[in-house]
Amino acid sequence: MSRVVKLAVIPGDGIGPEVVAEAEKVLEAATAASDVTFEKTPFSLGAGRFLDTGDTLTDDDLAAIARHDAILLGAVGGVPGDPRLKDANIERGLLLKLRFELDHYVNLRPSKLYPGAAGPLADPGDIDFVVVREGTEGPYVGNGGAIRRGTPQEVANETSVNTAFGVERVVRYAFALAERRRRKLTLVHKTNVLVHAGGMWKRIVDAVASEHPEVDVDYLHVDAATIFLVTNPSRFDVIVTDNLFGDILTDLAGAVTGGIGLAASGNINPDGAFPSMFEPVHGSAPDIAGTQKADPTAAILSVALLLDHLGLGDEAARVTRAVEDDIAARDATPRTTAQIGDAIAGRVRA
């Protein structure tokens, strides 16, 4: 009996379509011999769509996307400073809206230094950790506002909203993940300053920790965590943190492990009530769009996360292994986006 997975594909803007094309190639290669078929629906969304139609994400778009089993996204966002996008906020109106509406409360961002990948650290050690970033709360909720806008008396506030419900579910996910890994969990927050939100995160982590006596738990302030990411990144296994701190730490982690061109992510709704969404951590890089200079590896590794999420662990492992082998074999010879995709797809098939 064959299984059909309905996949919504959002190539997006800039290099998005180029890297998604390679990710699709690899997905195809990884599942060709299996009994899973992907029924793909492309969605034209992003700055391009906004400029064409004025729409960012309509209710119909959202409803249609929600009827899928999973989502593959490239990157969204126009050319910085484009005057026609001045009043658009593609990030909030599209990317964050999808994460919030589809209740992607786990933003899963693995960081691994693959043999052969060149990072900026002189002595990186073994880097292999996962950031479990909360995806639906914190300073990302959009509960801000301004009064007297544009005057010398302007006051602009941003409110970070955090709930025990929201924190506990993501903390539980992180502990379960730590149990399947090296059993080390680090909470990152800023409890000495953000005493209310930080205090709640700390209390919930302590409470859930008591159900996981074999997981070694520690705590770092976000500022100290950035230090360790460059001086001793191998100390980390699972990091659990809020939406904003997770955003910052994962870009830094991406840089430390050889560049944001390799960093994959999953926006996951573990309950399965909504489709989860897989995307590279990098943005749309409009400056190199259409030049075949983008590295599709992050998008391809996002396919591995997608396969894993769908329960296709063997297929996921084959993609990851193919990427590992490709990275190990990289030399200074430049390759196009498609050449990298072809090479990895070839290794998956082999």
Next chain:
Amino acid sequence: MSRVVKLAVIPGDGIGPEVVAEAEKVLEAATAASDVTFEKTPFSLGAGRFLDTGDTLTDDDLAAIARHDAILLGAVGGVPGDPRLKDANIERGLLLKLRFELDHYVNLRPSKLYPGAAGPLADPGDIDFVVVREGTEGPYVGNGGAIRRGTPQEVANETSVNTAFGVERVVRYAFALAERRRRKLTLVHKTNVLVHAGGMWKRIVDAVASEHPEVDVDYLHVDAATIFLVTNPSRFDVIVTDNLFGDILTDLAGAVTGGIGLAASGNINPDGAFPSMFEPVHGSAPDIAGTQKADPTAAILSVALLLDHLGLGDEAARVTRAVEDDIAARDATPRTTAQIGDAIAGRVRA
């Protein structure tokens, strides 16, 4: 005619007293031949004082400190997890209270990779930038709260408060600093998510920029800024940013330039209405307190910032040069805190 500077000295906890002792030695050496005399008043504040008396910072303490011309602070904070400090928040009740009450709206944090200092980057390039961190607003204002604390229905909020008044004054300071340096200013924020606060910061930077046509201005999201701090830190000259982003970036910058043991800071009230406060970026490190293992360099470089602030530019330059020479001459031979202080003081006198 001799000038008397009234200096409040807060050695604090942990390694604070040790590093402050060396900073005082160097201050003495740098000003011995000048017509400036420092009239020093020690203040016993920190976790130690709290444990002895139950006080963190009384109104009398604050009034007494405010009557000084400047403040030298070591580090405050007890042993993490000390049950007797469970309900104390020395950071908020002492350190942040001083910054807020004394209107230290510029938190000045230079980052320089001195020849001989070993940072974690394989190819750091020339690093020499200053972070101008806003010190009296943002998520640090303490405008948070929780309801249903400790229950599954808890909601914990933190509000970042930002005013045009507060942002404009620190942005003006940053532009003036950029004019005296390499004329490059980078605003760091997260305008695509924190649209109200970020939008105001952006508008104010753009407005002030029009008065400084010779300053080259750019903008980075905080996540992207952390990437550049490890891949291309020499791109920065002056960074202006909010309180929380500045906290994160300066710890990372400290690590990148050879460790938080070298990172100095000034909490500055440029108007002179209140005394400014100079302190190393590092904390009290209770684990090595009393062992003479702490590096007093950050405290000593904070003295250079103090001298500069007092208009004693030549004396400041002598301290900085002595530190530079000391760092260049460092080898693997371990030195005590006092030996490092003596060596630098000796170079200042020479």
